[in-house]
Each structure stands twice: as structure tokens, then as C-alpha cells.
Amino acid sequence: MTTTLNPGPITFVAAKNQSPLPPPALLPREKFNDVLHDLEPVSLLLVHAPAGYGKTTTIAERFAAQQARTAWIHLENSDNNPERFAGYLANALNVATAGACQQVLDRLQNDGYESLEAVLTDLLAGLPEDDEPLYLVLDDYHLINNSEIHESLRFLLKHLPAYLTLVLISRTIPPVGVARLRMQGRLAEITSRDLGFEPDEAQQYLESRLPFEIAREDIERAVRRVEGWISALQLLSASAATSAEFSDFVDQLKYGNQYIFDYFDELVGNDLSEQQKRFLMRTSILERFNAGMIMRVMGDTDGQALLNSLLAMGLFISPADNTTLWFRYHPLFSVYLRHLLTCTTHENQRDLHQRAADAWLELNHAEEAARHAIAAEDPDRITRVLSLHGQKFFTEGQFSLLQRCLDTLPQEIIAEDPTLTLLRAWVAQGQYRFDEVESWLSAAEARLQGSMSEDNQRAVLGEFSAIRAQVAMNYGDCDQALTLARKAIEQEARYLPTSRVAAASVIGEALFVRGELKEALARMQDTEHLARAHQAHQNVLWALCQQSEISVAMGLLQKAYNIQERAFQYAEENQLNHLPILEFLFRIRSQIMWEWHHLESTERCALQGIEILEAQGERWYVQSYTSLAKVAQARGRQSLCADYIAKIQKMLAAGDYHLDWVANAHATILSYWDAVRDNDSIQRWLTIAPPCDPARATNHFLQCNGRNRAGALISLGQFELAQPLLEELKSVAQKFGLKTDLNRNHIDLAYLYWQMDERGQALTHMKTALELASTTGAVGSFLRLGKELIVLLKALINEETIDDLELQRAKRLLQLAQQQRNFSRAIRISLDEAIIQDIIDRPDVPELIRTSPLTRREWQILSLIHAGLSNDQIAEHLKVASTTVKTHIRSLYQKQNIRHRSEAIELAKDLLSKIQGE
Numbered sequence: 001m002t003t004t005l006n007p008g009p010i011t012f013v014a015a016k017n018q019s020p021l022p023p024p025a026l027l028p029r030e031k032f033n034d035v036l037h038d039l040e041p042v043s044l045l046l047v048h049a050p051a052g053y054g055k056t057t058t059i060a061e062r063f064a065a066q067q068a069r070t071a072w073i074h075l076e077n078s079d080n081n082p083e084r085f086a087g088y089l090a091n092a093l094n095v096a097t098a099g100a101c102q103q104v105l106d107r108l109q110n111d112g113y114e115s116l117e118a119v120l121t122d123l124l125a126g127l128p129e130d131d132e133p134l135y136l137v138l139d140d141y142h143l144i145n146n147s148e149i150h151e152s153l154r155f156l157l158k159h160l161p162a163y164l165t166l167v168l169i170s171r172t173i174p175p176v177g178v179a180r181l182r183m184q185g186r187l188a189e190i191t192s193r194d195l196g197f198e199p200d201e202a203q204q205y206l207e208s209r210l211p212f213e214i215a216r217e218d219i220e221r222a223v224r225r226v227e228g229w230i231s232a233l234q235l236l237s238a239s240a241a242t243s244a245e246f247s248d249f250v251d252q253l254k255y256g257n258q259y260i261f262d263y264f265d266e267l268v269g270n271d272l273s274e275q276q277k278r279f280l281m282r283t284s285i286l287e288r289f290n291a292g293m294i295m296r297v298m299g300d301t302d303g304q305a306l307l308n309s310l311l312a313m314g315l316f317i318s319p320a321d322n323t324t325l326w327f328r329y330h331p332l333f334s335v336y337l338r339h340l341l342t343c344t345t346h347e348n349q350r351d352l353h354q355r356a357a358d359a360w361l362e363l364n365h366a367e368e369a370a371r372h373a374i375a376a377e378d379p380d381r382i383t384r385v386l387s388l389h390g391q392k393f394f395t396e397g398q399f400s401l402l403q404r405c406l407d408t409l410p411q412e413i414i415a416e417d418p419t420l421t422l423l424r425a426w427v428a429q430g431q432y433r434f435d436e437v438e439s440w441l442s443a444a445e446a447r448l449q450g451s452m453s454e455d456n457q458r459a460v461l462g463e464f465s466a467i468r469a470q471v472a473m474n475y476g477d478c479d480q481a482l483t484l485a486r487k488a489i490e491q492e493a494r495y496l497p498t499s500r501v502a503a504a505s506v507i508g509e510a511l512f513v514r515g516e517l518k519e520a521l522a523r524m525q526d527t528e529h530l531a532r533a534h535q536a537h538q539n540v541l542w543a544l545c546q547q548s549e550i551s552v553a554m555g556l557l558q559k560a561y562n563i564q565e566r567a568f569q570y571a572e573e574n575q576l577n578h579l580p581i582l583e584f585l586f587r588i589r590s591q592i593m594w595e596w597h598h599l600e601s602t603e604r605c606a607l608q609g610i611e612i613l614e615a616q617g618e619r620w621y622v623q624s625y626t627s628l629a630k631v632a633q634a635r636g637r638q639s640l641c642a643d644y645i646a647k648i649q650k651m652l653a654a655g656d657y658h659l660d661w662v663a664n665a666h667a668t669i670l671s672y673w674d675a676v677r678d679n680d681s682i683q684r685w686l687t688i689a690p691p692c693d694p695a696r697a698t699n700h701f702l703q704c705n706g707r708n709r710a711g712a713l714i715s716l717g718q719f720e721l722a723q724p725l726l727e728e729l730k731s732v733a734q735k736f737g738l739k740t741d742l743n744r745n746h747i748d749l750a751y752l753y754w755q756m757d758e759r760g761q762a763l764t765h766m767k768t769a770l771e772l773a774s775t776t777g778a779v780g781s782f783l784r785l786g787k788e789l790i791v792l793l794k795a796l797i798n799e800e801t802i803d804d805l806e807l808q809r810a811k812r813l814l815q816l817a818q819q820q821r822n823f824s825r826a827i828r829i830s831l832d833e834a835i836i837q838d839i840i841d842r843p844d845v846p847e848l849i850r851t852s853p854l855t856r857r858e859w860q861i862l863s864l865i866h867a868g869l870s871n872d873q874i875a876e877h878l879k880v881a882s883t884t885v886k887t888h889i890r891s892l893y894q895k896q897n898i899r900h901r902s903e904a905i906e907l908a909k910d911l912l913s914k915i916q917g918e
């Protein structure tokens, strides 16, 4: 017998056969229990994902948690030697089976074996009959490139005893007959899609590592950007020292990150041929690719072979859909490759994009074709894409894509073509650039005058009227909007099939704004039907959202909710979940959820809105941030709320928004200022607040705007100015059937009269507010009153006779108000000298409080630290420089012998709890 496997005596490195040690901040991942439990009938568990996805850690952690019996081998390049491989395999099984494989090990080291298969045959024969599952884990199997070893595993898989499962951890799919096992149902897989950290896991992981609080929005954005890749999350957590820095790092990821680039450099580095590198870089311009697309972009003939060689590299490539025919790069890897493409080669990128645009157009994938044509800055191709698909982009509401297309076209091309002009003008209007609308329309009118028949000119002007009507609407000129829209609706739509739908919608909106709710609703229903007939998805969803808004105004929140459900269903049926208009839907759902005090849903909807708008730019987040600020306030999370308020203020200052958005955002900002007693800001706001005429407040945003002013006046104690304003708003709301506003006005009136010590009036308004709440279901608007609501409701319950239904509602509100964390308390207490004295006089306070008395400023700062504000936020709150805050903190720490912020928080908590009796 010729012996080929005889390594002689082997010195085993023990660590190679041991389960890896857990990392310091190990996050248990119970979601994998199901896969592991279902392993029994399976021969192979294949864990494959790119580097650093947590393959090893997850498998080790779960097996340890389940106290599973495992035999580990950590493979290295040198294990491609069959003798070494056989030795470690036998040793691993021997350790796991209490010496059952000793004979094989001995023979291997003494007489040797003729082949790997022979070693495996003996190993299998020697394994004891057993019931307890055993997992043979081969980690980093992608390092193995010896076909004899692959072959031996195929053999092993054929003859495995039922209790033994082979677990292969690898960056690539190993050539061990995976496809056949999959078809036979003998394969379980864990891929990057499973391993990627989900937002909840990321939150838990980051919270355990970071000493500061991160907004859920930033966590979700981070998870989206890194697609749950734990190594990138680890890097983020190691790099950021504050929540703002974390947020910035996440933002910057779209441009790349030097540490991540270094990581990829090491990974890709030396192993690739020039051809492979070129291949990676060229394909990096593609959002997704298959063999055919690769052929087109590479100009090569064998796309499949190139694709296979790419997949075998074990890089950051994953299936783009369930067909597994299309693939895509991990977004961070794609950024890295594009960086290489730009900085290290002289590739003609324009040429690549042109080829890609043509290929996508042939496949009828309009969006991708458009994106490449834009990247190639190629007006001819863009015009071709737009002539075929421009109207589809429009009816789907793809305004930002359309804008990018149109931005690259010369003005004359647009002005000569009525359809392009209409698209251009609608895009400008959709982005609130109303001045531009008129200049595009006039330019086209001037050009087309000579070259068109009168009939066509009339048709064009009719369609132009539809958009002019929308602009008039946005300027708040309802009469002009109605005149223009009525003109437009008479005309046949010749250049943009949805022109008449748009005109119908404007009529509905104008009626809504004028307070003619019933007619507005009927119009919006007509618009919906018209839009459905044109398959104009954007308009259908818009009309449904408007119907929902009108229903909210009528106080019928449940009906509004049901209409929203129909809109969600429509979006799902037509696969529209990525369209920007969906944000509108999520936003109004979020608003109802807040009013009904479903804070989690409010937050979820706002976050989904942000996700949808990610490609459109931050400018559009105002409403989502407003919802998130409301949630943070309702939960008493002051520092988070302060962050959102700051962001909203910045956006409002930089942009031009419709009063609807502004009023809504101001309501939240004012409520925050009121809660933190920032009267200076409220005072300042009054000097620049949008004008308000309560007698003309015939819709929800004018009502809200008026209530904001009244609220600000109440916060400043100017009750006599607030009273007529609120009374007038109430009368108008009543007259026009604006029930939700009426409900909110009564709540505010109750609060106002309570402040004015007009008890009877206050309780009457509160009672009416409760009655109205039986249709609106309002909760959030009541809770906004803060702790004052408790006294008001208690007085009402004790002093008035109220119906059972209202009594139940009052009791529930009372309970919620008592549970609500009021973040203003800490600040109010610190501002009050009497309370500070009260603390100092108590016998049970720490000695240092008496012996090293704090200044008033230091008390303030202590309570703000307790409330969770960062130094910058404290500085902003107190209107002083950050350095001043630091000086006060240093002095405060010295006086009280404090070393860390957490100690300061503890001290404040202790002191405040003493006087609050909590």
C-alpha cells in the first residue's frame, strides 16, 4: 500500500480546536435559535457572508448559549495541506467525542493513510452511536482551495451519521455540492441578509458601548447605510465621542470612510489580478448586475464566467433579489470601488455610463437608464429616456429623478417641447420653486406661439393653466386657483395625460382651504377616480391623502385612518412603496397615531417617512422630525427632543415651506419652549411669527397658526390677548365644521381660563373638549397641556356632572397625564430659589451641599445635566458659551467631589427625589 498521508507526530495548537472567545460587548442573537433548532434533518449548515459580518461570533455564541456539543477547526492557509487538515479534523472530533477517534489519530501519525477519504472512512466508522447532536464547525473555510479537501467533504456529507451536522463558515460558497444538498432539503443557510444587525439589535449593541444616547433615527440610518454590517457599526461606535458626531459619521458614510477604505484595501489588496480589479471597478457604476449587464459594460463576451469569478472572490456582493440572477455590491463596498475608479484609473466613466444606460433602456428599466444617462451627462440619451418614460416618472411622482434629468437638458430643448416644459414646471412646483414655474411656462409660450396651430396652442395653455392653478393654490390664492383649474379641466389633456386630474385635485384643495369640506371631499373622490382611470399613481395617492386630511378636519379620525389603509393597500398592490408620496401617507398616519397617543406607531411612521425621503434630501424631513420631537416630548426625553427642535429650526430658517408645515412645526417648537420655560424664545418668535387673522382661519393650518400665537401669548401670561384670538378661532372652526380644530381650541380655552382663574369657564370648555373627543379620539392634544391637565380634570370630575362616556375618557386621560414624564420639572425646580433652599435645609442631604454651596447657575446646570442635556445643549438653553458651561461644571464637580457625569446625575436625582417624594 502506498501511503500518501503521513504527517508524523503533530503538535496541535489547542486554540485551533477551541470555540472562539466571545468579544467584550457580545450581543446574544436569539433570532438564530430557530435555524439551529431545525438542523436535525440537515447535513450541512452553511454560514456564508462577507468578512466581518459576525459569522464566527454568531455561531460560537449561539452554540455556547445552547450548550451544544461542537468540534471546531479554525482553518488557515496552511490547512490546504491534506495531512494537516486530516490531523486537525481527527483531533477536533476526538476531543468532542472523549477520545473516540484516538485510533485514527494514532494511525495518521504513525502508519499514515493513503488518502483523505480513507481517513474520513475510519473516522466515520469509529464515531460512537450517539443521540446527542454534534456540530463539526470548519471556520474560515474560504481559505481552502485544495480540491482534494473539497472532495473529502462531499464524501463526508454523503455518509454523515444523523446526529452529526457539518457547519461551514465561509466568505464564499464552497464547492462541496451545495446546490444538490439544497435541492435535497439537506442544507440550511445563514447569509449576510440574516447576519446583518437589525435596528433593535444595533440599538442594544450601541447602547451597551456608548456613554451617550443616540436617536433611533440615526441608528436606523446607520443600519441602512451599512446594511447591518457589524464591523462598520463597531467602527462607528469606536469613532464617535458624542451623539452629534455619531450622526455626522453616519451621514459621511455615503462618501466613504478612510478606515473602511483601509479595511477593503487589505481585503482586496494583493490577491487580485489587474483584470479582476478592472472588472470590479467598472461594474461598480452599476446598482445591480447580471451576466448580461456585465457583458455590456465590460465589453466582454463571457459575462457568466466573469460573474462567477467575481462571486468566487468572496467580496461584498449579494443577490439583489430572490431570483439570484441579479447581484449588487454592498453600498460601502460600492463607494470604495467607485473611489478607486475615480482616483486610481483613467477609465472613461462617461463611456461606461453610456453603455449602461443603453443596456438598461433595452431592458426597459427606465429609472436605471435615466440615472446612467444623467451620470454620463448625455442630453441625447436623457431626451430618449424622457420621451419614452418621462410621463411614467411623473405619474409615479419621481420628481427628484425627473429634476436631475431635466437639469442636464439645455433650456431651448425644454422650451420647444410642451411635454418637457410641463414636466419641468411641475417638478419646480413640486419642489416649491414657484418662480421658476412661471419662467418655464412663459419661455415655452414665447417659443411655441409661432410654431403651433391655434388649436394646439389652446390645448397647451389649458394644460399650463392646471399648473398655474396649483401654484396659485400654494401661494394661498384660492380664487385664482379655482378660476385657472376650472379653465384647465375644460381642456383635453394632449401633452400630459394627467393635466385634468391635477386640475380636479386643485379644485378639491381650494375648496378644502376655504372650509367647504363636504364639496372638497366629493371633489377629491372624483379626482381619485379620474386618477385611477389614468393609472396616475401619484395622483391616486395624493387624492386619498387629501380625503384623509379632509376627514381629519371634519373630526372623523377613524374614517381618515380607514382611507389611509386604502392608500397603503393601493401602494402595495401597485408596488409603490418606494415613491416619495408615500412619505405623505406615513406622515398623516403618524399624526393620527400621535393624537391617539400610540407613540410607538407615531415614531415608526415618522422613521419610515425619513427612510423614503432619504434620496430626496434632508429639507423634506421637517414634518418627520416634528413627529419625532412630539414623541420625544411625550416620553419626557428632553435631550432628544432638544436635538430635533434644533434641527427643525435650522431647516425652517434655511428653507421656504408651506404654512401647513410651518404651523405644524411651530406648534411643536412652542410646546417645547413652554415645557422648558424658554420665554425669551417664545417672545422672539412672536415678533417674527407668520401673520394670523382668526376670522379667516377656515382650514386646519390657519387654525393651527392662530392657536400657535394664542399659545405663545398664554405662555407669556398675556391672557387678555390670547382670549379673543382663541374665541374667534373657536367660532370659525364651529361655523365651518372643523371639528378637530374645535376640539383643540376648547382644550386651549380650558387651559387659558384655568390660568385666568376663571374656573367655571375652564371646566365648561374642558367638558366640551371631552365630548368632541368622542369622535376625534383625541388624546395627544390633551396631554400636551402637561401636568396642568391633571388638576383641570380632577376639578372637572369632582365639581361637574359629566356623562359616563366623558367620565371614562377623563379618567383615562388623567391616568396618562400622571404617567407622562414631564421633562420640564427638573428645570422648573432649579429656577426656583425657594426649592433650592428647601433642599439645602433638609437634614438628609449630603454634607457637601451645605458646606460647599452651589451657585444658582450651578444648580441650574446640575438639573440640566440630570435632564439629559449635553454641554452644547445646556449652553444653548442658557444662552451662554460652551466654555462657560464647562467652567461651571468643573466648579460644580470640585465642590461636590464628582468625577463623572453619571455621578452628577445620581446626585441630582437623589436631591430632586427627596423634595418630590419619589
Ligand SMILES: Nc1ncnc2c1ncn2[C@@H]1O[C@H](COP(=O)(O)OP(=O)(O)OP(=O)(O)O)[C@@H](O)[C@H]1O
Residues within 6 Å of the ligand: 023, 025, 026, 027, 028, 029, 049, 050, 051, 052, 053, 054, 055, 056, 057, 058, 061, 140, 171, 230, 231, 234
Ligand atoms: N453578536 C455580537 N456581539 C458583539 N460583537 C459582535 C457580534 N458579532 C460580531 N461581533 C464583532 O464583529 C466583528 C466581526 O465578527 P466575526 O469575526 O465573527 O465576523 P466574521 O463574519 O466571522 O468575519 P471573517 O469573515 O473575517 O472571519 C468582531 O469584532 C466581533 O467581535
